[in-house]
Amino acid sequence: MRRFIIRRLLQTIPMLFFVSVVCFAMIKLAPGDPVLSFVTPNMHAEDIERIRHNLGLDKPAYVQYGIWLKEVLQGNFGYSLVNHQPVLQQILDRLPATAGLMGSAIGLAVLLAIPLGLWAGANRNRWIDKTINFFSYLGISVPVFWLAILLIYLFAIHLHWLPSMGMRTIGVQSAADVIRHGILPCISLAFGFLAVYVRYIRSSTIGQLKEDYVQIQYAFGSSKTTVLFRHxxxxxxxxxxxxLGMSMGDLVAGAIVTETVFSWPGIGSLGMTAVRGMDYPLIMGITLLSSVLLILGNLAADILYGIVDPRIKGAR
Structure with a gap:
């Protein structure tokens, strides 16, 4: 297993390099000029060129990439073009809000998807399976922003049970207040994750029920529930x-639409602000960190595969 982990870590190096090139190229090909963020109406052309030179934007693209990559490897993601604050610090400040929201949504989706997927697969083509499938297709098809607006109208505006936006009530610092604000965005996100997870678990359950070990357990007198949840x-x-490994990237990128609808102060809403302001360093930082977490999440998934299934561990 140690050799496998080292090999997989080495394989991530060229992948990360490719991701960095793509991130840099996307920003360079994007419309707009970062220098315009510093230009005032009465500024002379010489001053504009001086700003361009100080930002290093007058150099060839490959030289700019080399300078940017060197700074990133040292932990310096640059400064925001809008508020002139360090990019990495802004991301780290918003990370707890996004990680808490995404982690809660994914955790809730997994806890519900396992029993629902197992029961749907065990009762294939019966009414319970068709009902769960209906809601799964609904969760896959319904746009997140539409569901979020519907939840706001029902629970915040009509019933007045939950707050409609933000992460805290002004002047209130309790954990219960944060939980109340996070219920609606968490449900919006969890519904989409739940639909996908249920489909995968149902399909896997149908395949597993055809295996010989299931028939042996039934022959020994095990109940249907015992076979499902124990074996x-x-x-x-x-x-x-x-x-779960593929969802790691969402811990940085966040649910951009959901955080924007609910005014949740996470990285998703920070990314939307950066896009509207053409804040290229901030966009590049969020994109790169999301890609890194996604790659590390896939690596963690591979390692967990070996822990959960000894056959895979032995094959490696």
Whole structure:
């Protein structure tokens, strides 16, 4: 396992290099000029060129990339063109809000998806399976922003049960207040994750129920519930591990639409602000860190595969 982890870590190096090139190229090809953020109406052309030179934007693209990559490797993601604050510090300040929201949504989705997917697969083509499938297709099809607006109208405006936006009530610093503000965005995010997870678990359950070990357990007198939750569940967790690894990138990128609708002060809303202000260093920082976390999440998923399934560990 140690050799496998080292090999996978080495494989991530060229991948990270490719991701950095793509991130830099996307920003360079984007419309607009970063220098315009510093230009005032009465500024002379010589002053504009001086700003361009100080920012290093008068150099060839490959030289700019080399300078940027060197700074990134040293932990310096540059400064925002809008508020002139360090990019990395802004991301780290917003990271707890996004990580808490995304972690809660993913955790809730997994806790609900495992029993629902198992029961749907065990009752294939029956009414319970068709009902769960209906809501799964609904969760995949319904736009997140539409669901978020519907929840706001129902629970915040009509019933007055929950707050509609923000992360805290002004003047209130309790954890219960944060939880109340996070219920609606968490449900909006969890509904989409839940639909995907249920489909994967249901499909895996149907395949596992055809295996010989299931028939042996029934022959020994095990109940349907025991077979599902004690034996089949161990095997259907493998696709869930993959999905969780692929969700790691969301811990930085966040749910951009959801955070914007609910005014949640996370990285998603920070990214939207950066896009509207053409804040290229901030956009590059968020994109790069999201890609790094996604790659590390896939690596963690591969390692967990070996822990959960000894056969995979032995093959490696």
């Amino acid at each position: 089949v569940m161990k095997h259907v967790l493998l696709p869930v591990i993959t999905l």
